[in-house]
Amino acid sequence: MSLEPRALTLLKTLxxxxxxxxxxxxxxxxxxxSKLDLSPATIRNIMADLEEMGFxxxxxxxxxxxPTPRGYRVFVDTLLTVQPVSENAIESNLQLSPQLGKPQKIISNAAQMLSSLTQFAGVVLSPQHESAFQQIEFLRLSEKRILLVIVTPDGDVQNRLLLTEVDYTPSQLNxxxxxxxxxxxxLSFNEIRLRLQSELKEIHSDLSKLMQTAIEAGDEAVSDNSEDVVIAGENNLLSVNDFAYDIHSLRxxxxMFEQKTALMQLLDVSSKASGIQIYIGGESQLLPMDDMSVxxxxxxxxxxxxxxxxxxxxxxxxxxKVIPxxxxxxxxxxxxxxxP
Known part of the structure; x- marks a missing residue:
């Protein structure tokens, strides 16, 4: 629905x-x-029209x-003037250099800085990689108890205890x-699993069972260690007046932060779109609250x-300010x- 220039100016001002x-x-x-040369009666009439139209x-x-969610939508889509933000200032604070840490640490820094710069909650949906390993080791702890040590390509180390039916010797484990x-x-654990199925005949039967167990446990260990969604600054929202006095909204x-399912769905949908996306509560079915935006x-x-x-x-x-x-x-x- 198109609005006349005077109505748009008044809506933007409001x-x-x-x-x-x-x-x-x-x-x-x-x-x-608004600095419009309009009588109070004319302004009241225009505002009454905007209210009737749901803005x-x-x-x-x-x-x-x-403003209603519909009014906010018109504002962000057609009336908003984005303020310039210094990219250098953000870059110096973000500390996103790959030399400063592993990818997950860089992602965590990004969520923290989004929160710090806006005083709201920052969130990052992590890249979805197939779990892989760089090296594994088997350590015999006792009879039929083995410690599986997995080193990932990022340098993370994960351990899993394996309970086996066979008492493997140290030489067999090596x-x-x-x-x-x-x-x-x-290779990813899924790729290894597929190759093992076709190569088991070449491997000693006792060791093949151990290898299969190790691949399943390693896949589970690396997958469990990855954070799908990184959230920072949730407590900032406790200071937002729009939420602070509404226990139902805060709950x-x-x-949403605890369950993460709805949040992951929203972030997954936005990853399939191009550029900045703005979700406004009351109009988006992906948001649980009318007075919330992402x-x-x-x-x-x-x-x-x-x-x-x-x-x-x-x-x-x-x-x-938030958009840039x-x-x-x-x-x-x-x-x-x-x-590069």
Missing amino acids: VERYIAEGQPVGSRALSKL VSSPHTSAGRI EAANYINSQYNG KLFD VTAPYQVNGKIVGTLGVIGPTRMAYQ IVDITARLLSNALSH
Whole structure:
């Protein structure tokens, strides 16, 4: 539905004022702030039309008006003026250099910085990699008890206890580890599983069972250690007035953080879109609350989109500041995780 220029100006003024102060905006304030040469009666008529069309609403306790989700949508899609943000300033704070840590540490830094810069919650959907290993070792602990040690390509070390039906000797354990390391180094556990099925005849029968057990346990260990969603700054939302006095809303919000299913679905959907995406509560079925918004952007590794990052906050957030922060962080994270 198209709006005339005067109505758009008044809607933009109302949303900006409401975001800044959090109070319903009256006709007198709109007349002064919009700088339109309109009579109070004309402004009231235009606002009444905007309310009838669903862009603003009138709280029963005030003569002023506040934006609805539909009003916010028009604002962010057509009326918003994004404020410039220094990319160098964000880059110096983010510490996304690959020399400073492993990929998961870089992703965690990105979530922390999104939270710090916006004072809301920062979230990153991690890249979905097939679990793989660089090296494994078997350590005999006692009869039929073996410690499986897995070193991942990122340098992480995971341990799993294996209870076996056979009491393997140290030489047998070395033979099994050497075979796996020499034949399957760098492959995903799923690839190894498929190859083992066709190569079992070449392997000593006692050791083949041990290898199969080790591959299953290693796959589980590496998968369990990966964080699908990294969230930082959830407690910032306890200080947001829009949430602080509504225990029901806070419970929904933190349920989403704890369960992560809905959050992962939203981030997965946004990773399939291009550029910045803005989800506004009340219009998006992916959000559990009407007064909540999420600003997201996909990030890449070597030109391929592998995940999404974003900021979770109230619908009454300063979109003009949050959007460039999310956009720049996505670009910096893409650069940090990519290899020349």
